[in-house]
Amino acid sequence: xxxxxAAPITTLPGENKKNIYIIGPRASGKTTFLAALLSITNYxxxxxxxxxxxxxxxxxxxxxxxxxxxxxxxxxxxxxPTTFDSGLxxxxxxxxxxxxxxxxxxxxxxxxxxxxxxxxxxxxxxSTQIKxxxxxxxxNANGWIVLLPDFCLQDKGxxxxxxxxxxxxxxxVFHKLLSEFPKNDYIFSPDELTKIQDNLRKMRIAFVMSxxxxxxxxxxxxxxxxDLFQVHLNNTREFLRKNLSLSKNQISxxxxxxxxxxxxxxxxxxxxxxxxxxxxxxxxxxTEKWRPFGLVSPLYWIATGKxxxxxxx
Numbered sequence: 001x002x003x004x005x006a007a008p009i010t011t012l013p014g015e016n017k018k019n020i021y022i023i024g025p026r027a028s029g030k031t032t033f034l035a036a037l038l039s040i041t042n043y044x045x046x047x048x049x050x051x052x053x054x055x056x057x058x059x060x061x062x063x064x065x066x067x068x069x070x071x072x073x074x075x076x077x078x079x080x081p082t083t084f085d086s087g088l089x090x091x092x093x094x095x096x097x098x099x100x101x102x103x104x105x106x107x108x109x110x111x112x113x114x115x116x117x118x119x120x121x122x123x124x125x126x127s128t129q130i131k132x133x134x135x136x137x138x139x140n141a142n143g144w145i146v147l148l149p150d151f152c153l154q155d156k157g158x159x160x161x162x163x164x165x166x167x168x169x170x171x172x173v174f175h176k177l178l179s180e181f182p183k184n185d186y187i188f189s190p191d192e193l194t195k196i197q198d199n200l201r202k203m204r205i206a207f208v209m210s211x212x213x214x215x216x217x218x219x220x221x222x223x224x225x226x227d228l229f230q231v232h233l234n235n236t237r238e239f240l241r242k243n244l245s246l247s248k249n250q251i252s253x254x255x256x257x258x259x260x261x262x263x264x265x266x267x268x269x270x271x272x273x274x275x276x277x278x279x280x281x282x283x284x285x286x287t288e289k290w291r292p293f294g295l296v297s298p299l300y301w302i303a304t305g306k307x308x309x310x311x312x313x
Contacts, residue, residue: 024147026115
C-alpha cells in the first residue's frame with residue numbers, strides 16, 4: 001500500500017509544539033547550527049529582499065544558549081559539544097518567516113542529540129543509556145534534521161580518528177535506525193513498535209550536508225542531492241531513496257553552512273580552525289561578515305512540506 005503524503009506540521013493557534021530532532025555524528029555542527037539559528041534575526045534584517053525576513057524568539061534553555069553564543073562569538077571560543085553526560089538538550093523556538101506579509105509561523109522543540117548517539121547505533125550490545133534516546137527519536141519526533149558532513153570522527157579509546165569509508169558508515173547507521181530498529185521486538189514492546197511505525201509514516205527527514213563553506217562543497221550547494229550527496233555519499237543516498245518504506249516526499253536533501261564565506265567575491269570559508277585536527281573544532285572568523293547558508297530551509301520544509309524559495313536562507 002503506498003504511503004500517503006505527510007501533512008504540514010506548521011503550528012496553528014492552540015496546537016502543540018512540534019518536535020524536530022537534530023542528529024548527526026560527532027563534530028557535524030549540530031549545536032553550531034542551533035546557535036546560528038538563534039543569531040539569524042539580526043542577520044535577516046540586512047537581507048536585500050523581503051522573502052528572507054525571519055524572527056526567532058526563544059525561552060528557557062534556548063535563551064541560555066543564545067547568551068552562550070554571544071559570549072562565544074565575542075571571545076572566539078567554541079561552544080561546548082553536547083555529550084551524553086550533559087543529557088538531552090531541549091530548545092524551544094518560535095520562528096516567524098516574512099512577519100510583515102503572509103507569515104509562516106513554526107513553533108518547535110528542537111532536541112540536540114549527542115554525537116555518541118550516532119556511533120552507539122552500530123553496537124551489537126546496544127547500551128541501556130541509548131535505548132530511551134532511540135525510542136524518543138523514533139516515536140515522538142515530527143521531523144529530523146540529520147547533519148552529515150563528508151567526514152566523520154569516531155571515538156577509539158582515548159583518541160578520535162576519521163572513519164575511513166564514510167559512505168558505508170552512514171549507510172549502516174541508517175539501515176539500523178530506519179530499517180532494523182523499527183521492527184526490533186527485542187528492544188521495543190509491541191505497543192512501542194506500533195507507535196514507532198505509525199510515526200514513521202508521518203515524519204519528515206531532512207538530510208543536510210553540513211560545513212559547506214569548504215571550497216570543494218561550496219560551489220555545489222545549490223543542488224545538494226545531485227551535486228553533494230550523489231557525489232560524496234551516493235551509496236547512502238541510494239539506500240535512503242530506494243530501500244526505505246518512507247514515501248518520496250518524506251525525505252529531502254539540503255546544504256548547510258553555519259559559518260558561510262566572506263562574500264560573493266571572496267569565497268574563503270569564514271571559519272577559524274582552532275587546531276590542526278578536525279576534533280579541535282572551529283569558530284566563526286569575522287562576525288561582521290557572517291553570511292550563513294541554508295539555516296531555515298530544512299526547518300521550513302519539515303514544517304510545511306514545501307521548499308523555501310531561497311535555498312540560501
